[in-house]
Amino acid sequence: MSGSDAGSFRRSPAAASVILAALIFAIACAISALAPQYDVTLLVTVGLSALAAMGLTLLLISGQVSLGQAAFMAIGAYTSAILARDHGMPTLLALFAGVAASAIGGAVVGAVTLRLKGHFLPLATLAIGIAISAAIVAAGSITGGASGLGQIPPLAIGPLVLTDDRVFAVLVWLMVAVLAGGLSRLLHTRTGRAIAALKSDSEMAEIFGVDAMRLRLMVFVMAATLAGLAGSLYAFYFKFLSPAPFGLTASVNLLIASIFGGMGHPFGAVLGATAISVLETALQNTVARMFGLSGHVEMIVFGLVLIGVLLRWPGGIWSALERFWPKFTVAQPARHIELTPSKRGAEGENLLSVSQIGKNFGGLQALQGVSFAVGADEIVGLIGPNGAGKSTTFNIATGLVAPSKGTVLLMGEPPPARVSDLVDRGVSRTFQHVRVLPERTVLENVAFGAYAQGRSGMVFGMFGFDRVEEAATFAKAWRALQIVELDGLAHEPASRLAMGQARLLEVARALVSRPRLLLLDEPAAGLRTGEKLKLVTLLHRLKRGGMSVLLVEHDMDLVMNCVDRIVVLDRGQGLMTGLPDEVRADERVIAAYLGA
Amino acid sequence: MITIRERASIATNVFGCLAAGAIALSCSSSLVAQEKPELRIAAIISVTGPASALGAPERNAVELFDKNWSGRTDLPFRVRVVSYDDGSDPTKAVSLTRKAIEEDRAHVVVCCTTTPGSLAIIDTVNAAKVTMISMASSAAIVEPASARPFTFKTPTSDKLMLQRTLNYMKRQGLKKIGFFGLEDSYGENGLKELQNVAKDTGIELVSTERFARQDTNFTPQALRLRQAPLDAVYIHAIPPSANLAHEALKRVGYVGPIYHGAGSSILSFVDIGKANVEGAIVGVGALNVYDQISKENPLRPVLSEFASLYDAAYGKGKVDLFAGQSWDAMMLAVNAYKGIAGAVSKNEDLAATRIAIKDAMERTREWPGVNGVFNLGSTDHLGLDKRSTFLSQIKGGRFVLIEE
Amino acid sequence: MDTLLFLLVDGVTNGAVYGLVALSLIVVYTVTRVVNIAQGEYITLGALSFASALAGSFNLLSALVAAGLALFALRDVIDRRLGKAAKLRVLLLRTGWILGVLATGLAASLSPGSYWFSVMASLVATASLGCLVYRLTVEPVPGASPIVLLIVSVGVYLVMHGTAVMIWGAEPRSVPPVVDGGFVLGPIYLTYQSLWICAFALAAMIALYLFSERTLVGQALQATAVNRVGAQLCGIPVRTAGQLSFAIGAGFSALSGLLLAPLVTANYDMGFPIGLKGFVAAALGGIMEYPTALIGVMLVGLTESFSAYQLSAFRDVVVFLMVIPILLWRNAVRPPESHGH
DSSP: OOHHHHHHHHTSHHHHHHHHHHHHHHHHHHHHHHSOHHHHHHHHHHHHHHHHHHHHHHHHHTTOOOSOHHHHHHHHHHHHHHHHHHSOOOHHHHHHHHHHHHHHHHHHHHHHHTTOOTTHHHHHHHHHHHHHHHHHHHTHHHHOGGGOBOOOOOOEETTEEOOOHHHHHHHHHHHHHHHHHHHHHHTTSHHHHHHHHHHHOHHHHHHTTOOHHHHHHHHHHHHHHHHHHHHHHHHHHHOOBOSGGGSHHHHHHHHHHHHHHOTTOHHHHHHHHHHHHHHHHHHIIIIIIITOOOHHHHHHHHHHHHHHHHHHOTTOHHHHHGGGSOOOOOOOOSSOOOOOOOOOSOTTSOSEEEEEEEEEETTEEEEEEEEEEEOTTOEEEEEOSTTSSHHHHHHHHTTSSOOSEEEEEETTBOOOSSGGGTGGGTEEEOOSSOOOOTTSBHHHHHHGGGGGGOOOOHHHHHHTTTHHHHHHHHHHHHHHHHHHTOGGGTTSBGGGSOHHHHHHHHHHHHHHTOOSEEEEESTTTTOOHHHHHHHHHHHHHHHHTTOEEEEEOSOHHHHHHHOSEEEEEETTEEEEEEOHHHHHHOHHHIIIIIOO | OOOHHHHHHHHHHHHHHHHHHHHHHHHHHHHHHHHSOEEEEEEEEOOSSTTHHHHHHHHHHHHHHHHHHTTOOSSSSEEEEEEEEOTTOHHHHHHHHHHHHHTSOOSEEEOOSSHHHHHHHHHHHHHHTOEEEEOOOOGGGTOSTTTOTTEEEOSOOHHHHHHHHHHHHHHTTOOEEEEEEESSHHHHHHHHHHHHHHHHHTOEEEEEEEEOTTOOOOHHHHHHHHHSOOSEEEEEOOTTHHHHHHHHHHHTTOOSOEEEOGGGOSHHHHHHHGGGGTTOEEEEOGGGGTTTSOTTSTHHHHHHHHHHHHHHHHOTTOOOHHHHHHHHHHHHHHHHHHHHGGGOOSSOOHHHHHHHHHHHHHTOOSEEOSSOEEOOOSSOSSOOOGGGOEEEEEETTEEEEEEO | OHHHHHHHHHHHHHHHHHHHHHHHHHHHHHHHOOOOTTHHHHHHHHHHHHHHHHHTOOOHHHHHHHHHHHHHHHHHHTOTTSOHHHHHHHHHHHHHHHHHHHHHHHHHHHSTTOHHHHHHHHHHHHHHHHHHHHHHHTTTOTTOOHHHHHHHHHHHHHHHHHHHHHHHOSOOBOOOOSSOOEEEETTEEEEHHHHHHHHHHHHHHHHHHHHHHHSHHHHHHHHHHHOHHHHHHTTOOHHHHHHHHHHHHHHHHHHHHHHHHHHHOBOTTSHHHHHHHHHHHHHHHOTTOHHHHHHHHHHHHHHHHHHHHHOGGGHHHHHHHHHHHHHHHHHHHSOOOOOOO
8 A cells, every 4th residue: 555545544534443442442441440349330331331322323324223222132131141040051152142142133123124114113123122021021930020030150251250340341341442443444334335325325225236125134133233242241240130121211222322422423322322321420429419309300401411412413422523533535546447347248239128118107108119229339318308208218227117018128138126236237327316425425425336346244344354345446436536527526525516516426436336338317417518518528438438328318419419329208108219310300309309 | 994905805815715615625526426436328219210109208218217317416326328219220229239338338238129129239239248128029139048148128028918818818718819910020029929828828829910010901901800710809019000900800890809919008009099999908017007006016116106207207198118118227227236336446347347237137136117026137137027917908098907 | 792892992992092192193293203202291291280280289380381481482572583563473472372371270270179170271281381392302403313303302201201200299199080980881881981081082083183184274284294395485384383283292192191090090100101002003003194093093902902811911012013014014005204315
């Protein structure tokens, strides 16, 4: 890596994650060593909450909400405890078993609730959480019921038996630091980008090869695993379990910790868990001791603080501190690489061919008998008045929508059943409305396009085994930005782009996925004249590089200047297909669209 | 004739003497005060959270104790009380116990209101060798005493109460009963004990129905009980659930006798229930019927004193079972300390004092508390017997003693 | 057979109560997008203030609410953007409102035991409280994501719960039913109170339906629910819509508390489980649609009854597990709109 790369690493979020994680661990060790035992107990409790809350934060980043996180803690805790106490399993093994049980539980719940949209998911997790709590109480003979399960043996790692609070605290916070640092680093890697995309726009993510369902499930399992870890550690620390700390209240408290601390960032969870504990202790000491008022006043004050902080900083405490966190930047590589289209499809075959497709939406006949093809190395324009069915055609061509009749062949085969397989066919597309990740930089958004070419998952991303792959990804992203001439804006947040620039960003992102066929939905909408000229040049350049383009456009000058052939649609039917000059002179087209 | 200067000097002298005297007095009294050993009691109570219905009166009694005892100077020792709220969370109970032991350097920890909380802190108090007095119901908290050397509790156990109740039932000729109880640790324990005592007494438990503290609807379970072939129903809950369960039984047409556990022996049971709970037979602690207990009963003076203190502070007739449980805990601690206060030196060896208190607790004999007469020993850390249980019947909206 | 009838009556009565709460949640959610965790607390506050008003003590809640209203009125009147005439109008309206809250509280305390005065006092105070809560916690953050609003509502819950205990203590209070007693219908005993509950719930739902569909204000509320900006552009005061929806939601919940209290006593902890089941019912039935919410509600009530009968220890497990397949089915048939763009 070049010198500038090392420099940018120093200022990068990855480095900051490591530094902050190390700092947290150091502080925790200091407290464990020096503070009175009561505070160490608090330290352990906060650490365990932070672990579970981190899982929630990851879920929230992916756009899911769980109101049952404490129930997964319970699964881990009770499994470990029962195996260790009643079945003589060595405690370390029991710990792993507990974590595994939570992971499995998460997989089951996640699979069941995968497709639930909107507020149904939190409701389902709420229901499951309560059901699990109630089941623990009802199955009293195994779990001890409401009275609790005691005499859990202490955790033994090899010859070391962890009965000392301070050693245990160090262990817990080691895990907190490592996992928080890892998750924080994950945010700016391949999987992290995909997870963030799940929240804002999972359909767009699928276009670039993200298997949204599978990733969502993985995130859910990860969250459950973290909760299970926290729960198992709880069992071996307090050596006594009861359903009370794992009920709905506990789940809500974890959610509060996540959001109060900062729902966008794993360190926010640590911050939130710590802040709540500090607040509670402070309230106990002041309100209760000094003023001699009852615990209910503490509750009121806590509620007021919660409301106050969130009204002022809806993003949580972390959002107030975020400006001190380094921005994610990647230096431009010294040598640029070329973006060649992937070699897919047989020679001489049409990349896309639709024949006699029709589509009904209920009673509305959107398309009827439309046929055309796009071959290699050509630019085809699809024009027609509004409502002619252009976007529907696009959606059918890419497999997002199934036609009511007719056939579509994409690279010689029907469109893939799963949208996430589209990118492997060498096909990419943009949308009518700009679909980017607004909080991420332009460069990161473009890098997202390379998702399908990468392999590193959550673990690699968390612990930095993906450096080579990420370097290659960003090299491609930089190249694409240069091609569309947006490289000056590489580190701006995507939300700051003007409409025209955002469209170019989408083209760049599509380029990175190395398509053979690129479908552009109104790429020139919102562009100024100069920008439109640049777009035409760009399209020609792409064609020379071995890419075909199918574009929908309203700007006739642009279309006429850059396409090889034009397909005209009107009211769901193909009007004609031909060279630009032919189309321009055709009477039917003039009557329907170009105007007399 | 006294000149002004002389007056001034006299005044100065007088003033000086007075000041010196005052300083000397305060020095001596503070010296004396410093020499008095201090008993530090930490009370960790569930004032908030699901158990707050029990915790609130317990807290009241603790505050009453604090007011009456902390300021007293006529004793050979001082008393200091520190209160905490564990929010019905065993996790918090553990950390607060540790705080009380380390930071507050407490000699005795009075905790907890709930069974899970009490069980959770046992390891902590054993390790620190600090006496703990629980206010929760389960006998498992203090048994076996060999595994729980530092744990004591004040509420009479469900086993004793159930023994009295079921023996009474047997004498009434009842053979089959149903259990209608809470799902929480209180209800669980009650069921377990009932199953044991029923076997011993020869009464058959034919039906078991459960409900949660916050439930609003008891009809289905009541229906089930009514349809079972039983002679009586035993309700093991606290108001308002105990009332609602009772009313549900009547509403579905059950006409047999209804018995209640000690959880219903609080005033709100009759306040809420009014005419609906007439005729219910309730196992009560001494406090509910203190003015009806025979005058020879050693508990009577203790009860009257506590009741009048409590009622004066919190309102007539407000005194109830739960307040008595924490009161007994505090008084037991004081009683134990009295015995050893003389031996405590100025530079106290905290660890030794704590163990001494535990030993003194185990020497408590025939001590009348408001829950019963305590006879503690090294193998019995509950120390109560039949004398802590009473049977009453609701007549005219009051607890009327029917068996002592 | 009589078992079935009993359970049916039981299930329907409970369903009616959950239904009122479900409606409150729906009204609040549709107009403001807030999943109001604190909704259950209005039940508690309604029931407790009713109980204490009935006993003759001056309703502390009315006083607090009046104070809050006064503060806001002050703030609104000094708003420099308003012209003189507007200021005067605001002043008059607010004063009338505050006096109304105080007057109902006073009337109830001056005539202890008067059922309807106490009902009025309780409903007026609680509904006004709903409006205040909206102004304090939702209005200032129009752009906040639903999850943040949810956590803010948890904060509101904590404040209300603590305040309820501080004002009324932890002891449960008994409340007399609207009409005592009941009658025997075949093998079962129906209390008049159960009938009143069903009747009131039904009347309230019909009234809400008519209000939303037939009146201009109701339509405006719906418009705000569908598209906030669009509604604003049409001249609909969306903030007032929000306040109104919170007030209606609070009022309905308080009403369900009043109706339920005679059956289960008014105590500080009654709100949360009912609010929870109401939430489940609302989400099952369709958090956006009133009529189907009733089906969801009845389903919850009936399942609860029957599973409690069969295996009372596991009834909560059954009720809450049952939610999952229903959700899956509803999601397939008509998925809710996803939030958070």
